[in-house]
Amino acid sequence: MTISRSGRTLAAAALLLMTFSQAFSHDMWLVPKKFIVSPGEPLIVLGNTGMDFPNSLNPVEPERVEAFFVVGNSGKKDIASLRVEGNSLVADLNFEKAGTYVVAAALKPKEIRLTAAEFNEYVLLEGLKRIHDLRRKEGILEKDAVEYYSKFPKALVQVGDVPDETPLNPANLTLEIVPKVNPYRLKAGAQLQVTALFRGKPLPGAEFAWSYPGAGQEYAGSVVADGSGTASIPLEKTGSFMIRTMHMEWVKAPTHEWESFWTSLTFDVAK
Numbered sequence: 001m002t003i004s005r006s007g008r009t010l011a012a013a014a015l016l017l018m019t020f021s022q023a024f025s026h027d028m029w030l031v032p033k034k035f036i037v038s039p040g041e042p043l044i045v046l047g048n049t050g051m052d053f054p055n056s057l058n059p060v061e062p063e064r065v066e067a068f069f070v071v072g073n074s075g076k077k078d079i080a081s082l083r084v085e086g087n088s089l090v091a092d093l094n095f096e097k098a099g100t101y102v103v104a105a106a107l108k109p110k111e112i113r114l115t116a117a118e119f120n121e122y123v124l125l126e127g128l129k130r131i132h133d134l135r136r137k138e139g140i141l142e143k144d145a146v147e148y149y150s151k152f153p154k155a156l157v158q159v160g161d162v163p164d165e166t167p168l169n170p171a172n173l174t175l176e177i178v179p180k181v182n183p184y185r186l187k188a189g190a191q192l193q194v195t196a197l198f199r200g201k202p203l204p205g206a207e208f209a210w211s212y213p214g215a216g217q218e219y220a221g222s223v224v225a226d227g228s229g230t231a232s233i234p235l236e237k238t239g240s241f242m243i244r245t246m247h248m249e250w251v252k253a254p255t256h257e258w259e260s261f262w263t264s265l266t267f268d269v270a271k
Contacts, residue, residue: 026050026057027244027264030103030155031088035240035268036184039098039159047089047105047153051217053242054266056087060107065089067106071171073099073164098160100182104171109148111256119145119258123248127207127222131248131258147248147258152176156267158184170197175261177208177243183235183267191232195225196245198261202229203247210243212269241269 031046031054048056062082068091069078083090095101114122120141123131135141152173163184170178180193196206204227209219225231233243244264251259 027053027242027262028060028105028107028151028153029054029242029244029264029266030105030153031240031266032103032155032157035156035266036158037095040094040096041159043093043095043157045091045093045103045155045157047091048087053211053215054213054240059084059087060089062089064108064110065105066108067104069104069171070095071102071104071166071169072097073166093157095157095159098162099164100166100184101157101159102167102171103155103157104173104176105151105153106173107151109150109259112147112149114145114147116142116144119147126246128248131250134250145258146256147260148256149260149262150174152261152263154263154265156183156265158268170200172200173263174199175203175245175247175263177245177263177265179265180230183241183269186235187270188235188238190235192235193230193232194243194265195228195230196247196263197229198247203245204229206231206245206247208233208243208245210241212237212239212241235269238269238271240266242266 026049028049031048033044037043047060048054050057065082068082069076079091120132152175154176156167163182167179167182175198178195178197183192186192196203206225206229207222208231209222210233211220223231242264246260246262248258248260
């Protein structure tokens with residue numbers, strides 16, 4: 001089952017917003033003020049959450065950030081200074097050397113409690129039919145749910161004119177999207193192959209969706225990955241571009257039964 005917010009009714013989207021706590025069912029994205037900068041140029045990167053990329057509904061507090069770092073061809077640098085401005089988490093970065101950089105974050109898990117009806121509605125709206133089918137098979141469709149959810153956004157920043165292969169390497173996030181080609185080598189109209197990695201291994205059947213400014217609360221499109229966790233994403237519009245996926249597992253832990261993992265990849269698409 002391929003899902004996209006374009007398949008949701010307005011009533012269902014409204015139900016999501018009313019039913020779930022603020023920012024739970026929302027994606028998180030890292031949104032640089034500019035995706036392409038010159039060496040030594042200061043850059044502000046926003047951590048935004050919402051359903052209308054790249055607009056943020058509410059901020060992530062710095063205390064919830066487990067890791068925030070930058071990876072370039074010369075290594076990894078942790079970013080310790082984070083703050084909140086308006087509805088965004090904010091990081092101030094500066095890249096001295098040219099190249100392509102991966103900016104990444106990991107949020108600590110957070111708990112949410114849902115009634116059986118709320119949880120069943122949520123997993124179907126998110127395209128998690130296998131979870132709904134699992135609950136039916138196990139006879140727990142009428143059981144309330146306790147879920148821990150965590151988020152792992154990434155952004156690609158191009159410094160200078162020459163892209164490198166840094167984005168092709170995993171950032172060692174629990175769930176992440178890794179491109180097969182540096183997007184800064186491509187232009188609008190091209191296809192970008194990406195792979196979903198969960199705990200370092202390909203995630204077969206991952207459901208990718210993509211969006212860009214102006215698409216609203218609907219995803220522009222979606223596709224299901226093959227058995228190696230890979231799919232092709234059409235770079236159908238210039239400017240800021242976002243790809244996302246999520247994964248859920250039945251863990252049956254003493255404190256909670258379900259864990260969900262959310263990730264996104266943002267970058268700029270050239271003309």
